[in-house]
Amino acid sequence: MEINKDEAIRCLNIAKNHFGNGNYAAALRFTKKSISLYPTDPAKDFLEKAEKAVANEGDQKSSTNNSNNSSSSSSGPSTSSKPSTTSSEKKYTADQVSAVKKILACGTDYYEVLSLEKKCTEVQIKKSYRKLALQFHPDKNNAPGADEAFKLISKAFTVLSDPQKRAIHDAGGGDPEQRGSGGMGGGAGGFRGFHHAGQGFGGDEISPEDLFNMFFGGGGGGAFGPGFSSATFVGPGFAPHYYRSGAGRRAQFQQQRAARQQNGGTPGWTVLLQILPLLILFGYSLLSGLFTDNTPAFSLRPTNVYSQVRMTQSHQVPYYVNPSAFRSTEQSRQNLNRVEQQVEVDWVRGLQHSCNNERRERATRLNSAAGVFGIGRNEEQYQKALKMPMKSCEEIKRFGYNPDY
Known part of the structure; x- marks a missing residue:
């Protein structure tokens, strides 16, 4: 199928890489996989080359084994008189049983499962997991409970290798997917406070001066206590005010608006000066995003750039x-x-x-x-x-x- 062509080309590249490293069996395996996905002439030609290399490698191994067998047979009958020790019974040692019990006794303390400290690094977690996974793999350890111990080790690695799951485990356990969005409540409440404050002005729009006082003087939703201080710019100087909560605060805002209307409104440069901090914050956020390099370092599929x-x-x-x-x-x-x-x-x-x-x-x-x-x-x-x-x-x-x- 045409949809498998890219995957077939990728398998062929892997096969060639294995062939260059002398791993002819892997090269043959990936070449066959490439042909099964999407047969191409380069893959068929390389298949013959890989099969010849594997056949030559097998001939060399067989000749080496024959020479070893002949030398061992000529050494005398003492080596051939040893009885076979193979048995269909799965055997295990007392140390393996003890190690399995130790792992299972750790429970959900995943640091103890991997024999690590809480300050361990990602490299240490990976290294400890590889060591324990080889030790407790069902093919290596036949002791009772070894399969459960291996699963517990895999679970510990899954949690500790994920930064978010590890943070939840350190905080006392829990599922990251069950975390609620309650942390946004405070922010939402703050914006609701601004909305209701705007309604207290009789449906009029909030002036730049009022907006400045809300963000930098504390005029939002009563979250700053019964009163707060702010500075109102009036021409070249500024006058301090003390805003009260509730009806007193709304009345004071209305009085200020009436005074501005009688004085012919607020000069344009004063409005710009009042919203300047907001413009600076917005510009900083925009520039920091422009200078951040988010280009990926790799790709799992070949492209014109990642070649x-x-x-x-x-x-x-x-x-x-x-x-x-x-x-x-x-x-x-x-x-x-x-x-x-x-x-x-x-x-x-x-x-x-x-x-x-x-x-x-x-x-x-x-x-x-x-x-x-x-x-x-x-x-x-x-x-x-x-x-x-x-x-x-x-x-x-x-x-x-x-x-x-």
């Missing part, structure tokens, strides 16, 4: 950068690690989204093939749905995530 492919050091995730703009980042090891960590985070998020779509698609197919209460079940379609390929869910396991959890 150079790179691979992360940790999990060999491909990403694309602007060659000229990325030189400064490449020269700093710390900045490069930060960018590649973000690449892997975005990659995993994309895989999680794709995995969820795959699981929903499989569930839909299973329900469609199951019929109604088992009546009219299509066994062929049901088995086909069970064997549906879950590429994203399988790929995400490389990062220590269990999509079934």
Whole structure:
């Protein structure tokens, strides 16, 4: 399909990268994936090259194994007399059992689960998670409860690696998605106060002088107590006033407006002087936005700008950068690690989204093939749905995530 062409080209680039690094098996795997997505002539030509490299590598390994077997057989019968120790029983040690109990006893104290302090950095969190994930992975640890301990370790990493979830955990737990928007109440109340104050003027518009006093003298909604001080500019000088709350304050505003109307209104330069602080604040916000560089450092897909492919050091995730703009980042090891960590985070998020779509698609197919209460079940379609390929869910396991959890 034409829609898979970009993904096929990306897989072919990854295959060539693996081939240049001597990883011929991975190169062959990605080449086949490229052809399955969208067959192209360059991919077919490269497939033959990758298959030959894999075959030559296998011949070299087999010749090496044959020479090792011949040397071991000539060394005497003592080495072959050792009985086989393989067993179908899953074995575990007392230390593994003790370690599992220690993890499970931590509960929801995720710092204790990962054996970290509260002041730990992101690098320390990632390092501790990798170490514990290898130690408690069900393929490595067969002790009772190892699977639950592994899930708890993954949960701890998910929370502590997310700044918002970590902040909520530090504050005493809670779900970030259940946080209300109550923090905006105070601001909304303040603006409602201004609105009602305007209504107290008899429906007239608020003058620039009144607006200045509201923002910088405290005339908004009675939130500043029974009274407040402000300065009213009148010509070259200014006169201090004490505003009262409630009806007294509204009467004072009306008296000031009547006085201005009798004096022929407020001069234009005085109005400009009064709103000047607001204009300065607005200009500062606008300029700070113009000088902020929000250009992304990488892209997960090739474009005309992001044309150079790179691979992360940790999990060999491909990403694309602007060659000229990325030189400064490449020269700093710390900045490069930060960018590649973000690449892997975005990659995993994309895989999680794709995995969820795959699981929903499989569930839909299973329900469609199951019929109604088992009546009219299509066994062929049901088995086909069970064997549906879950590429994203399988790929995400490389990062220590269990999509079934």
